[in-house]
Amino acid sequence: MDFIDLQINGFWLFLYLSQVKTPIPVQAESPKGKSECYGVFCLTYDLKAEEETKSWKKLINIAVSGAAGMISNHLLFKLASGEVFGPDQPIALKLLGSERSIQALEGVAMELEDSLFPLLREVSIGIDPYEVFQDAEWALLIGAKPRGPGMERADLLDINGQIFAEQGKALNASASRNVKVMVVGNPCNTNALICMKNAPNIPAKNFHALTRLDENRAKCQLALKAGVFYDQVSNMTIWGNHSTTQVPDFLNARINGLPVKEVIKDHNWLEEEFTEKVQKRGGVLIQKWGRSSAASTAVSIVDAIKSLITPTPEGDWFSSGGDGDYELVKEVIFDDYLLSRIRKTEAELLAEKRCVAHLTGDVSVRKTKSGIAFCDLPEDTMLPGEM
Amino acid sequence: MDFIDLQINGFWLFLYLSQVKTPIPVQAESPKGKSECYGVFCLTYDLKAEEETKSWKKLINIAVSGAAGMISNHLLFKLASGEVFGPDQPIALKLLGSERSIQALEGVAMELEDSLFPLLREVSIGIDPYEVFQDAEWALLIGAKPRGPGMERADLLDINGQIFAEQGKALNASASRNVKVMVVGNPCNTNALICMKNAPNIPAKNFHALTRLDENRAKCQLALKAGVFYDQVSNMTIWGNHSTTQVPDFLNARINGLPVKEVIKDHNWLEEEFTEKVQKRGGVLIQKWGRSSAASTAVSIVDAIKSLITPTPEGDWFSSGGDGDYELVKEVIFDDYLLSRIRKTEAELLAEKRCVAHLTGDVSVRKTKSGIAFCDLPEDTMLPGEM
Incomplete structure (x- = not known):
């Protein structure tokens, strides 16, 4: 029941958890060098001895x-x-x-x-x-x-x-x-x-x-299109793989508290251009700036950590690739467009999972002669700017 | 009365102010491009319309x-x-x-x-x-x-x-x-x-x-030598030019509230090695890291701005190249060693001032045929790592 899983988790990697059964025994390895x-x-x-720090x-x-x-x-x-x-x-x-x-x-x-x-x-x-x-x-x-x-x-x-x-x-x-x-x-x-x-x-x-950089970029693009400042965009989710199959979710996102589709009437832009704008951002930045976007990536890591350690603002949410504890969002909605795109990125994640089965202890997957898992990825879905 | 000036200012560039008389008329220039x-x-x-920002x-x-x-x-x-x-x-x-x-x-x-x-x-x-x-x-x-x-x-x-x-x-x-x-x-x-x-x-x-990066580096080196954490070092001054003639002042600096010379008994290290350690830091960093120290420079700019906009902790001070308003430190002390080194960096600053007289409107300085000020700098005093 993939979609139930999705809905009660709000996070993607959960699908993995329900399917991989074989934990890998932990091997003691000899240390290669001291940390100093x-x-x-x-x-x-x-x-405790200092006034300022005690x-x-x-x-x-x-x-x-x-x-x-x-x-x-x-x-x-x-x-x-x-x-x-x-x-x-x-x-x-x-x-x-x-x-x-x-x-x-x-x-x-x-x-x-x-x-x-x-x-x-x-x-x-x-x-x-x-x-x-x-x-x-x-x-x-x-x-x-x-x-x-x-x-x-x-x-x-x-x-x-x-x-x-x-x-x-x-x-x-x-x-x-x-x-x-x-x-x-x-x-x-x-x-x-x-x-x-x-x-x-x-x-x-x-x-x-970390999907937070994509989440932040998606919020900024929605703000630009709607002509509002970025702090008015909330409830943004990134579903699926950090690749070109990723799904920035404009169905659930909100602008000034209203569903995005009520604020941005150009639904064709949402379905045909928005995702590409988010995904191409990294590539455009490399072209402009000559190197990858280290500063905004670091900011997004800070945002992600803060989201995990501080209460989420009332009514808002954030997404993270991983199993979820925290309070899982219940009110996520899906339509055919969103579901079809989530199915595609799910298929890709499952294919990637098969590719690394020799590293995760999954014994049910076909191996090549060299002992590496058989890997069948149909297309190149690396995001631009992350080659 | 250079030393009186120094003492009542705590800042170096004041020497300039009392000597350059000719302000340059402001020329209106046509803009070369819009800021967008x-x-x-x-x-x-x-x-003012939003709850969070009003x-x-x-x-x-x-x-x-x-x-x-x-x-x-x-x-x-x-x-x-x-x-x-x-x-x-x-x-x-x-x-x-x-x-x-x-x-x-x-x-x-x-x-x-x-x-x-x-x-x-x-x-x-x-x-x-x-x-x-x-x-x-x-x-x-x-x-x-x-x-x-x-x-x-x-x-x-x-x-x-x-x-x-x-x-x-x-x-x-x-x-x-x-x-x-x-x-x-x-x-x-x-x-x-x-x-x-x-x-x-x-x-x-x-x-x-900006002399704050040197100030921060000097505090760190004193802390290391004294075997205390860097937050115990205060009252550090950088006198003079941002060059190899600069003078990190260990006479006035304090460790745990005590004069540095009472805490660090190795006065030979203070006079012979400390300044070099501070000055060579940038060059060592380029060797190690492959590029100049952008991150810690940015931190020092933040520190310098904060020092200008927030009250200085009781008993401490900071230094900045420039004329001083703020509250000027009165209790600075000098000895022969410190004075001789300040005189040397002062001489360098005055030589540099003569070199740029064509840019500051100082008419009393000898010019070359091309209209550029005659420039007589005896040695190369660029700090390592800032070529």
Whole structure:
């Protein structure tokens, strides 16, 4: 009963959960390298001893992968400034890089030192996820391999899938039992599934795939078309895969509290142009700006985290790829147009799931001779700007 | 009486003010291009009509030059998020680019759209400072030409000086009468002087050169040496030029409220290594991270603005290149070491001032045949990482 599932969840990845039965046993692996504190962040301190800090909350550990990349270069400074978790929440940043990026990661740690953020009390860097994820209460998984020239989406699913399988195992072994995981690295939905299936001891509801940038872009495009400021658009949902089959839902969205279709009378634009405008945004930005949209992606990660830790404004909602706890929206509506598009992105997610069955422990799927799952993706649905 | 001036000002550029007599007449120039609103920011809105926004302050206009560059890419999102001016201060961003960067500037405006910042109500972009600076209440002048291969510091002073002379004239003609100007583009002290001398109708005390990144870096290095967290270091001053002659003042700085020299007994380290550590930071960061330190520079601009608009914590102070209004620090102390180093950076600033006399209207300085001031800078004092 797919649509019932959809309706009571409001989140997409749930379909996976009801179908994959075989959890993967957790393997103990030998650590490949220590996670080490950096510079001034190696100093000990006592928050309770200082007048300004003794009313602060208990320190939380936030792990970030791809920490030397451009998205992180925006996000880390937002986390450290208190913009995300608030002015009385001290934080420790645990930065995961690679052998190739470890020097750059030191540079990031130096810039964090030089920023003198009072709330930022610890920074450690490392290349072994088992070390870096130790006691993490949040894991923001941003790092992923970009698609190289001539690489098929199936190859990309496999390469990144292996990264997220390993990180899932590491989270399962090292992180807090209630760690919240936000997967940003693409293909984020399937990466989130792989990560979750490899971390059976962490509640499935804690895994999220970032759809918030699409949600924000969709709100902006509706505002532009309606001629209203963007803060008047609410109840936006992104259904399905973060790919060209994704479904920005204008049926349920509202403008000034009214259904979008009552405000924007040009329904042809909604059905034929709106989704494309949202999806092409990343590609247009690369053309204009010469690089991908790191700043607004970081903002959307902040928005997504804030949505998970603060009450949603009365009457509004947000969407996130993942199983849902929180309060699931009941009043979502569907029409034939929306359902047909959701079916298409569902089919794609299920196909991607079959492609990564060797990484999720799903034994019911046909394998190739090399032991990799048989992968049958009919078309290239990578979003422009995310090659 | 240089040292009296220093002591009662706490700021360096004052020396300039007492010596340059000839204000430059403001020339009306024909605009080269319109400043235009961008996308969703072209929509009209009524803050007083909405429940959430009707208690907000009046919109302020913030102009930013070099708006398509990496420092701005961090700073603009901090301004828009409310981190700098507070959660009830709506803002308009007026972004100045160049013909070469105008496409990238559109990309920046698109990312600002997609970020849905409630406080960000207007964004306009343009390449004519007379248009972009219209009614600006803050002007954050970040854009500057980097030094090309084989270029002398004198050439750099002249090229950037011309940019800042034009921007000073544009501010004088278009901006709010009380616009606050923060010069970031290097050489920032002399650029600030040129800008100020070309804007005689704007109070001289409103011009600032950014020394805050050096101040922050100096605090961090003292903290590291003393083995305390960086929030325990206060009363840090950066005297003089933003160059290798700059003087991070450990005589007046305090750690846990005590003079640095009482806490750090290794006075040889303070005199021989500390300053170099602060100055080499930018160069080390470029080596590690592969690009210059945009994120921490943006943080330091935020810190500098906040210091100007909020009361300084009791007993602490901050420094800024520029004439001082605010409350000038009286209790600064000097010793022979500090005075000799301040004299050296003073001499450099005065030499730089002579080099740009053709841009500031100083008629008492010897000119070359081409009408450019005779420039005699004895050595290369560019800070590492700022070539």
